[in-house]
Amino acid sequence: MAYGQFAYIYDQLMQDVPYDEWVSFVQTVKQKYMADDSDRFCVVDVGCGTGELAIRFAQAGWEVSGVDLSESMLAIAHEKASASGLSIPLFEQNMAELEGFKDVDCITIFCDSLNYLESEEDVKNTFKSAFNQLKVGGLLLFDVHSLYKMTQVFMNNTFTSVEEDVSYIWNSFPGEHPNSVEHELSFFVKEDESDRYLRFDELHFQRTFNVETYKKWLEEAGFSVKSITGDYSTDHMADHAERVFFVAQK
Numbered sequence: 001m002a003y004g005q006f007a008y009i010y011d012q013l014m015q016d017v018p019y020d021e022w023v024s025f026v027q028t029v030k031q032k033y034m035a036d037d038s039d040r041f042c043v044v045d046v047g048c049g050t051g052e053l054a055i056r057f058a059q060a061g062w063e064v065s066g067v068d069l070s071e072s073m074l075a076i077a078h079e080k081a082s083a084s085g086l087s088i089p090l091f092e093q094n095m096a097e098l099e100g101f102k103d104v105d106c107i108t109i110f111c112d113s114l115n116y117l118e119s120e121e122d123v124k125n126t127f128k129s130a131f132n133q134l135k136v137g138g139l140l141l142f143d144v145h146s147l148y149k150m151t152q153v154f155m156n157n158t159f160t161s162v163e164e165d166v167s168y169i170w171n172s173f174p175g176e177h178p179n180s181v182e183h184e185l186s187f188f189v190k191e192d193e194s195d196r197y198l199r200f201d202e203l204h205f206q207r208t209f210n211v212e213t214y215k216k217w218l219e220e221a222g223f224s225v226k227s228i229t230g231d232y233s234t235d236h237m238a239d240h241a242e243r244v245f246f247v248a249q250k
Contacts, residue, residue: 009166009189014052021232022110023056026141028234029247033139033226034105042104044133046095047113051077051088057108058086065089065101096125103135109142112243115206118177120217123209127221131250140223140248145208146230147179149242154181154206165190167197180207211244223248 045054048066081088159170171184183204188197230241
């Protein structure tokens with residue numbers, strides 16, 4: 001799914017997202033499961049969006065590439081990386097059809113990007129394509145919305161934000177599939193140096209599955225599932241965790 005106009009205000013809306021916690025998660029998992037002590041650590045950040053995580057990965061000294069389905073997101077990621085003095089290769093690809101990254105150390109799919117896949121086959125194919133791009137011993141790290149978040153936090157709820165430059169109304173309602181949600185978003189963006197606001201609307205689909213289903217599909221793809229935890233933790237899962245984190249190794 002492409003983000004359309006949403007790409008251009010994405011970073012403004014995501015200012016409070018704890019990107020550094022994802023970086024810490026990767027650092028901890030790398031130390032725990034990667035036997036290679038060399039300085040080289042090659043990461044492909046799938047669903048990289050505007051590049052916030054990819055830039056942080058590069059600043060940690062890792063070799064990073066970014067993948068996203070949205071041309072608009074990738075254009076912004078390129079501008080931000082260049083402004084940071086970084087050269088990060090960026091590729092417009094479907095995560096279910098990854099190619100060209102043979103024998104990388106780690107593939108990340110963070111910030112619930114996997115939840116945008118609409119079919120079971122797309123999720124399975126994403127795991128298979130990631131497996132094929134990783135070296136033996138390489139890691140697939142991803143997070144998804146928990147069933148709790150989908151059914152208790154999102155479902156049939158309305159969220160609003162009123163700020164000077166950007167405001168939105170966000171309605172979430174049941175999707176076509178079990179444990180899926182459709183997010184109906186209306187944005188009001190202030191025009192430069194005027195009192196006028198431009199409105200645009202977007203519809204975003206997200207779907208999740210239970211933990212055992214993800215584990216089964218990972219194992220069918222050839223992975224060994226090393227840990228399943230919640231909310232950026234690397235060692236436990238709270239009852240009402242909103243994000244479920246998976247560590248799978250080839």
